[in-house]
Amino acid sequence: MAALVEYIHEDSPVHRLNALTKIFWALFTLGFGLLFNDYRYLLALLASVLLVAASARVLQSLLPVISGLTVFAMILFLIQALFYNQGQVLFYLIPGVDRVPVTVQGLLSGLAMAARMMTIILSFLVFLTATRTQDIVLTLVEKFKIPYDYAFMFLTALRFIPSFLNEVKMVSDAQQARGHSIGGINPFKKIKSYAPVTIPLVLLSINKAENIAMAMETRGYCGGNRTCLRDTRMGRTDYLLTAALILLLASSATARAAGYGVM
Amino acid sequence: MTLLKIENLTFSYPQSIQPALKNINLAIKKGSFTGITGPTGAGKSTLAYCLNGIIPHFQGGKLGGQINLRGDSLFTLGTAQISRVVGSVFQDPDAQIISADVEQEVAFGPENLGVPPEEIEQRIAEALYLTGISGLRRRPTTVLSGGQKQRLAIAAALAVLPEILLLDEPTSELDPAGTEEIFQVLKKLNREHGITIIIIEQKTEQLATHADRIVVLNEGAVVMDDHPRQVFSKQQTLEAVGVRIPQVAGLAGMIGVNDRTPLPLTVEQAHRFIERILRR
Known part of the structure; x- marks a missing residue:
């Protein structure tokens, strides 16, 4: 749903x-x-x-x-x-x-x-x-004076949920292909079995965050006064x-x- | 006219003894199409980071030499100022698309630079048209193919109206069809719109076809800097460095070239080359 x-x-x-x-x-x-x-x-x-x-x-x-x-x-x-x-x-x-x-x-x-x-x-x-989620957030920025940086952080986090889920699948597939089994009935064992998935995932995400920051820098983020394409x-x-x-x-x-x- | 002049550029990453770049000297002319290639670890990406201000503003390290961007020292400019002249496209299509939909993505750069909304509107239309993705304007960015994502990244860079487009292995995660898409777009931007292209690329086949100058880096230094035909005729040097020679150039190199049968770089040229040899 x-x-x-x-x-x-x-x-x-x-x-x-x-x-x-x-x-x-x-x-x-x-x-x-x-x-x-x-x-x-x-x-x-x-x-x-x-x-x-x-x-x-x-x-x-x-x-x-x-x-x-x-x-x-x-x-x-x-x-x-x-x-x-x-x-x-x-x-x-x-x-x-x-x-x-x-x-x-x-x-x-x-x-x-x-x-x-x-x-x-x-x-x-x-x-x-x-x-659109952007419009909701931008309206909140405009009307309730939330700083744009925080709103932007929230929007970017939303944007990366699908690619994060992709990575989860990619990493867990890769680990399973090497013979790591995920799951089981015991909930504690199940949590433990996710460690080999979590560690590469965290490293990947940090790396990606750095790349995004670079992409933002080279596109003039924080260059002073911002305008907004969409009228709020x-x-x-x-x-x-x-x-x-x-x-x-x-x-x-x-x-x-x-x-x-x-x- | 020289847009970008690199003089004695040296750079070492922190906690690294070996410098990543050693005494680089390059001058990039307006309207040129420069390909930078070299083996992994040659310092290609580091050079790109120096040109778009990631070094020294984002990535620290020991920096020496000078880069001159249209008369200003690049190291004293902020990344936002640099971004008005140098548009950057990176390797990973997923990690450089910031927004949830295509339109917003292209608008991001001009918005940051304070361009009025009516003008942003025009720039979006123009940038999407130039990269051939006008039809995708209302789409969410997550549903695009790899090639479309990279074209969007180019469109987003173009919306800032840069004079130089700097691309760091934009096709490394794309299939041959996607790669060709990107190079066709770049060729059009270069020929018809006079945008200076600097592209870092391992796919020498495409560089040989489209670039008018190739710079080969190895271990942080420039080992070759010439017209593609000159570069790809020094095949022993290239092999020693570890740069792939385009198939047709490699074949012609084995057969032997002379003044009447110059080194072919494209399949069409190879066709003529072989015809001439057979007629002899």
Whole structure:
């Protein structure tokens, strides 16, 4: 699943939004999700998240994740249905002795929990698939004044995860080809058996880090004032959307305080 | 016009008795295509590090002599200043691509030098066009082939608009097709855009075809510095040093060359060479 949740390049209206707007959207969805516990509200919220995913054209790629989440949602629903025993009893799971009641409220609150879980997770997944990591980090640099060097360090680390994994495979293949066995059932032995892989890997990484530093030097890194190709400023749509989200959240909080959306 | 003048350059790495470079003297002319070759440990990479400022700014050691870059002493310039004139491409395609996508990678150099975004945009388009990878602009760098990665590294170096492109064994991890790709790009940059090329390369076949001057290093010293035809006709010296002689040149050397049948360096030239000999 980890491999599935990465940036997907599309030219959609959602992709064109500023990273900050999308962060706000994900956080507000989290807020909405936690405010209400009425299943109708939460299902509507889930539908809105799916709609955003569809307009970002990432729904297709997220389908495997969604089906995986559905399994968890079902489990959550079942647990809630089994252990929530207040309210109007529909039927008993163990008939005759009238044990383990299944109630209407239990089913509905299970539905609400499942919808809430899916909404919150999906909203962040949509945010991550529709926003380039660089843009997220650069926005953080710009808006929250994180020094560029640290942001750059983080981005470079991300960039080198795939090549690091390649090296892990390369080294462990090489050691296995020389007759070193990796694995076994005993966890301590397993950890110990990784030593001949780890040592060359660390040396390789140090060497690579040095090469990267050289490549950066020869491309003028730290040459003084930096410019940035990508615009991290917020546009009109971004401001409008953020304002709308804030307004929506404020009015929902008021509605919630007045007793709407609670079961 | 001389762009780069190396005078009596000597360098020793720390904790090493033998100097890595001994009394090197070279002058690189604007618009030239210089190939530097030699056996492993001859000091080729060390020389490259001296030319792009890695030595002395990144790698310390005992440095003697002088390098003059367009009238300034190279050792007093910072790496960022040097990078405006000398663009570098290294051996390992993976360890010189810094960004996660192609566009950002090419933008990295100009961004560091404070080029305005609109101009960076133009430079990206130009650099990707020159290296023939315009179609890859939106791709993540991890999915590129070795040859594409090295072309991207060249594009990234070009985006700084350097006068000199310095390449340290850019094709050593590439297959023959990838190697040819790189040399075609370099040839185009040299002939059509007047970019001075300095390339360190073990593949003498390609050097013989494309370079207009070959410098042979051995044990830190220049042992030959001449036109490829002159260099590859001294085949005994090359063999003693351990430099591979291009196949066609080796064959012609065995047959024997004279003024009417000069040493061939490419397959086409070898074709004519053999025709002339057979007609005799």
